[in-house]
Amino acid sequence: MNAYVPAGDRYDSMQYNRCGKSGIRLPAVSLGLWHNFGSIDTFENGRKIVRRAFDKGITHFDLANNYGPVPGSAEENFGNILKKDFTGNLRDELIISTKAGYHMWPGPYGEWGSRKNLLSSLDQSLKRMQLDYVDIFYSHRPDPETPIEETMGALDTAVRQGKALYVGLSNYTAEQTTAALAVLKSLGTPCLIHQPKYSMFERWVENGLLDVLENNGVGCIPFSPLAQGLLTDRYLGGIPEGSRASKPSGFLKAEQITQEKLDKINQLNAIAQRRGQSLAQMALSWLLKDRRITTVLIGASSVEQLDNNLGALANLRYTVEELEEIEAILK
Numbered sequence: 001m002n003a004y005v006p007a008g009d010r011y012d013s014m015q016y017n018r019c020g021k022s023g024i025r026l027p028a029v030s031l032g033l034w035h036n037f038g039s040i041d042t043f044e045n046g047r048k049i050v051r052r053a054f055d056k057g058i059t060h061f062d063l064a065n066n067y068g069p070v071p072g073s074a075e076e077n078f079g080n081i082l083k084k085d086f087t088g089n090l091r092d093e094l095i096i097s098t099k100a101g102y103h104m105w106p107g108p109y110g111e112w113g114s115r116k117n118l119l120s121s122l123d124q125s126l127k128r129m130q131l132d133y134v135d136i137f138y139s140h141r142p143d144p145e146t147p148i149e150e151t152m153g154a155l156d157t158a159v160r161q162g163k164a165l166y167v168g169l170s171n172y173t174a175e176q177t178t179a180a181l182a183v184l185k186s187l188g189t190p191c192l193i194h195q196p197k198y199s200m201f202e203r204w205v206e207n208g209l210l211d212v213l214e215n216n217g218v219g220c221i222p223f224s225p226l227a228q229g230l231l232t233d234r235y236l237g238g239i240p241e242g243s244r245a246s247k248p249s250g251f252l253k254a255e256q257i258t259q260e261k262l263d264k265i266n267q268l269n270a271i272a273q274r275r276g277q278s279l280a281q282m283a284l285s286w287l288l289k290d291r292r293i294t295t296v297l298i299g300a301s302s303v304e305q306l307d308n309n310l311g312a313l314a315n316l317r318y319t320v321e322e323l324e325e326i327e328a329i330l331k
């Protein structure tokens with residue numbers, strides 16, 4: 001692949017939203033490397049997607065210790081992309097996130113929320129990505145058996161060690177978030193952002209979490225905003241070869257694509273077409289219309305998908321009638 005020269009107009013079309021009450025603004029669309037960037041995937045394809053993302057103003061890349069497969073390989077590949085393409089001071093134009101909490105290595109310290117797990121995992125992630133620090137370090141999931149003070153204390157330590165600039169929470173309920181935010185605040189390391197699963201098909205955050213985040217000045221970055229591809233035109237005509245649902249390593253299973261889901265997807269698609277959008281664009285703009293949403297965290301298996309998703313920013317407005325029609329379908 002040619003040497004990479006970032007597009008000169010990369011900051012011209014992206015919208016940047018303030019993350020809660022922090023000093024950081026994040027692009028309205030962020031790119032996640034959960035699928036399509038592992039050692040089983042084509043490195044050059046992932047590299048193309050990352051380059052294109054940055055050329056379009058996506059400054060935020062989301063990883064976790066376990067992304068692959070194999071676990072860890074997405075961080076390794078991303079580190080290699082950084083080394084090859086993001087030279088000079090380009091690191092300073094990037095927000096790079098990683099997480100710890102899901103199973104990563106054998107034995108009692110390879111997962112969950114102990115100080116031992118979080119800080120060892122962060123050291124491993126930095127090594128794999130060949131970085132001195134990440135911008136955001138997350139507790140990937142709440143641990144029912146570790147005191148919240150210990151898990152939050154580990155996040156605070158990561159910042160004090162200079163290995164992370166900010167901290168975040170992922171998959172914490174509204175109640176767990178409230179408790180975690182209080183501890184972080186008392187330690188002097190306020191939480192920057194929360195990463196929950198949120199899409200037209202997954203609405204739990206609307207029952208309390210979004211209010212907790214707003215009241216505490218914390219940003220929100222919904223993951224799987226396209227329901228892993230269901231909220232796109234990917235499955236309108238069945239399960240295509242190469243799609244996530246067709247792969248044994250994918251987290252979207254064929255049995256999740258029920259006739260009931262397909263009926264809803266087709267009805268939503270008709271509204272999207274009327275709005276002059278793809279279904280993916282409508283699914284993303286539907287989230288971004290809420291000012292509590294800082295950025296949507298998409299995945300993409302091609303540059304074409306990425307480009308299509310960025311088109312969501314062209315129309316973030318909804319009429320009351322459109323919203324009611326969408327609610328009636330989602331019920």
Ligand SMILES: NC(=O)c1ccc[n+]([C@@H]2O[C@H](COP(=O)([O-])OP(=O)(O)OC[C@H]3O[C@@H](n4cnc5c(N)ncnc54)[C@H](OP(=O)(O)O)[C@@H]3O)[C@@H](O)[C@H]2O)c1
Pocket residue numbers: 031032033034035036062063140170171195222223224225226227228229230232233234242243244245280297298299300301302304305306308309
């Ligand atoms: N914190 C957590 O616990 C957690 C959990 C899951 C994910 N995440 C984060 O969230 C990120 C995004 O998750 P996700 O990949 O599930 O997000 P998603 O955006 O809901 O789904 C992405 C998938 O949808 C398909 N797609 C995307 N754009 C498309 C388009 N325009 N047209 C047709 N198909 C399209 C592609 O599937 P194909 O591969 O079939 O082409 C793509 O891989 C992850 O990378 C990760 O960073 C976090």
